[in-house]
Amino acid sequence: xxxxxxxxxxxxxxxxxxxxxxxxxxxxxxxxxxxxxxxxxxxxxxxxxxxxxxxxxxxxxxxxxxxxxxxxxxxxxxxxxxxxxxxxxxxxxxxxxxxxxx
Numbered sequence: 001x002x003x004x005x006x007x008x009x010x011x012x013x014x015x016x017x018x019x020x021x022x023x024x025x026x027x028x029x030x031x032x033x034x035x036x037x038x039x040x041x042x043x044x045x046x047x048x049x050x051x052x053x054x055x056x057x058x059x060x061x062x063x064x065x066x067x068x069x070x071x072x073x074x075x076x077x078x079x080x081x082x083x084x085x086x087x088x089x090x091x092x093x094x095x096x097x098x099x100x101x102x
Contacts, residue, residue: 004071006062015059015073023079024050029094036097043097051092052085 002010026049035041056078063072081090 006064017057021055021057022082022085023053023055024085025053026050027094028097030097031095033095045097048092048094049087050085051087051090052082053079054082055079 004011004014026047028045029048030036031044031046032041036043058076059073060076061074065072083089
């Protein structure tokens with residue numbers, strides 16, 4: 001166990017992780033939406049992805065509780081698109097399946 005003390009190396013690494021965190025998603029693009037909706041055709045799907053985002057986490061608004069040795073905080077998370085790690089640009093479009101209709 002490493003104690004978290006404000007200003008320490010462990011506190012800095014915990015409050016703003018230095019290791020990159022990546023979030024990837026894949027989607028299924030519906031290739032024949034009109035046929036599915038109008039004629040009840042079987043959906044033709046193509047998998048697209050990954051689309052990669054780098055996640056940034058920053059903890060702040062610390063409240064130190066010396067009584068029970070805990071810390072309360074708020075965490076801000078943001079995401080930046082990583083084009084070079086993605087199958088296409090962030091502007092790619094796709095049509096998704098409305099599952100309750102199927």
